[in-house]
Amino acid sequence: MNTQIKFTSAEEAVKVIKSNDHVHLSSVASAPQCLIKAMCERGENREFEHVHIHHLHTEGPAPYSEPRFEGIFQLDSFFVGGNVRKNTQCGAADYIPVFLSETQKLYRSGVLPCNVAMIQVCPPDKHGYVSLGTSVDATLAAVECADTVIAVVNKYVPRAFGDAFIHVSDIDIFVEDDTPLMQGHITEPSEIECAIGRNCAELIEDGACLQMGIGAIPNAVLSQLGGHKNLGIHTEMFADGVLPLVESGVVNGANKAIDKGKMVSTFLMGSQKVYDFIDNNPGVAMMDVKYTNDPFIIAKNPKVTAINSALQIDITGQVCADSVGTVFYSGVGGQVDFMYGASRSEGGKAILAMPAATNKGISKIAPVLTSGAGVVTTRSHLHWIVTEYGAVNVYGKTLQERARLIISIAHPDHREELERAALERYGSHYHYIRKTMIL
Structure with a gap:
């Protein structure tokens, strides 16, 4: 032709x-x-x-x-x-x-x-x-x-x-126009991000199908997965952190129910290594976002493990990743698509990972979300929450129980303040919850 x-x-x-x-x-x-x-x-x-x-x-x-x-x-x-x-x-x-x-x-x-x-x-x-x-x-x-x-x-x-x-x-x-594509480069994760990565990695099982974005926390998680087996990728995007796991055979898609053996994504941002990796590679399927991010398609794979981040979480489990107040973040993105899809997957895990406090020492776990904050993931969608201080699963927990769990992984400097807010919100019965819950 x-x-x-x-x-x-x-x-x-x-x-x-x-x-x-x-x-x-x-x-x-x-x-x-x-x-x-x-x-x-x-x-x-x-x-x-x-x-x-x-x-x-x-x-x-x-x-x-x-x-x-x-x-x-x-x-x-x-x-x-x-x-x-x-x-x-x-x-x-x-x-x-x-x-x-x-x-x-x-x-x-x-x-x-x-x-x-x-x-x-x-x-x-x-x-x-x-x-x-x-x-x-x-x-x-x-x-x-x-x-x-x-x-x-x-x-x-x-x-x-x-x-x-x-x-x-x-x-x-x-x-x-033959201008080289823009590149994104891996940054070294901090000690806090490494701790979050380890806590997330402990939740990832062999045979899991992963979704995670770009940034220090996803890279910290991926760096901890060298001993895992038969991981798959079905995500909106991936970056350089995945490549060593592909090269070592850890990521092979063998346990996927759909697109077995293939990595599925809809857009990419990484170094030239990433662009070279997908070039003429039938093992990578760059798909319409209607396919990659449909929760019901996501859920067809077993053990879907979705790891997303947030700006702020309140003690009831409302998640802000989209704020039009003093800080403007990125928007809704694919967080809800994958949190919901992972929760419907057989053996799946929906994980929300973030540092317990900002670089300025402000707690990212709050009694209530900041005025103007946009709720992206509702308390009904929330399952696992991970900070550098641990991981808790709030799915199926009452408001008082989840408050206790969420506060347990807050920064220690802010836990007393959060406990007071929970007591004020829920009354004396919260004392009972706090004393009797096994964390």
């Missing part, structure tokens, strides 16, 4: 964007920076107005979110990354609360229009197929629904398998 395609410049490509359009950007490492730059240059020249930008977490500059573009661009993101957090917090940009599993539904259901999808892909194969590489997530849905698809063809985009393939006939405008 003749796969010759005609390239144009980024500046010419973004001329299709017009006032009031909705534009989707591919995610994380695949954010098409040359198109973003060209689009913002048009914005600076005031060639359009009220252009809505949508995306999940992206790496690299995001100038369209800046206050100077008020009335020209409106960022309404599905997930708030560090590059747009300040501008979202000050009101220059906004955020759509949505489960990660349903980001694709916003487009496919027509709740959000998609006039222009701006993506990155690998060069076409001899059959005319390109791969979305590190960003399938809601990007595939955007491609399906967009009036116009602009693709940056980049030799550094890995040729990923799964749902990542689209045909060149699905693309309207091609731009060539």
Whole structure:
């Protein structure tokens, strides 16, 4: 098949964007920076107005979110990354609360229009197929629904398998740019994070199917799993910490009920080693987020162990991972998808892991959530909670029992204060609970 395609410049490509359009950007490492730059240059020249930008977490500059573009661009993101957090917090940009599993539904259901999808892909194969590489997530849905698809063809985009393939006939405008993808690098975990990692690792059984994100705590957990057997991966994302476990045979997917032997993810962020690992690797399936994050699909695998983090937990078990008060975090993301999916899995474990206190010594376990805090995981969804001081399972416990359990893994400097708050909230019967519960 003749796969010759005609390239144009980024500046010419973004001329299709017009006032009031909705534009989707591919995610994380695949954010098409040359198109973003060209689009913002048009914005600076005031060639359009009220252009809505949508995306999940992206790496690299995001100038369209800046206050100077008020009335020209409106960022309404599905997930708030560090590059747009300040501008979202000050009101220059906004955020759509949505489960990660349903980001694709916003487009496919027509709740959000998609006039222009701006993506990155690998060069076409001899059959005319390109791969979305590190960003399938809601990007595939955007491609399906967009009036116009602009693709940056980049030799550094890995040729990923799964749902990542689209045909060149699905693309309207091609731009060539061989800028290497943004990379994320592992940071050394602190002593506290290592302690949390050990406590989480003790809950992970041989044959478990793991979900965990990127960051110091997931890496600390993964570093403790060298002695485990037959682990699997079904997650929204993974990073470098998984690779040594694959190389040693610890992660082999042998116990998975679906996608046996394969690692399943929907987007990636890591070093070049991660991108090289998924390139032409049929053992990795980069799937539509509708598949990776559907709780009922997640639950088909046995022993699903989901490890997620939080900003704050109150003593009843309400979990904040999304705050519009003094701190703006990342949004709902996939936490609820996987916490619920893991809890429905045979032998599954839904784990919420976090330090007991902030770097400034403020307790992350509170009598009540801070005003303005968004409840992401409800007390009804919460099972295991892990800090550096231990792990407790609050599933099936009364409010008073779970208060006692949660306080037991709080920072010691704050436990007395939390006990007083629990006593004030629940009355004298809490004394009985505190004395008789076996922790």
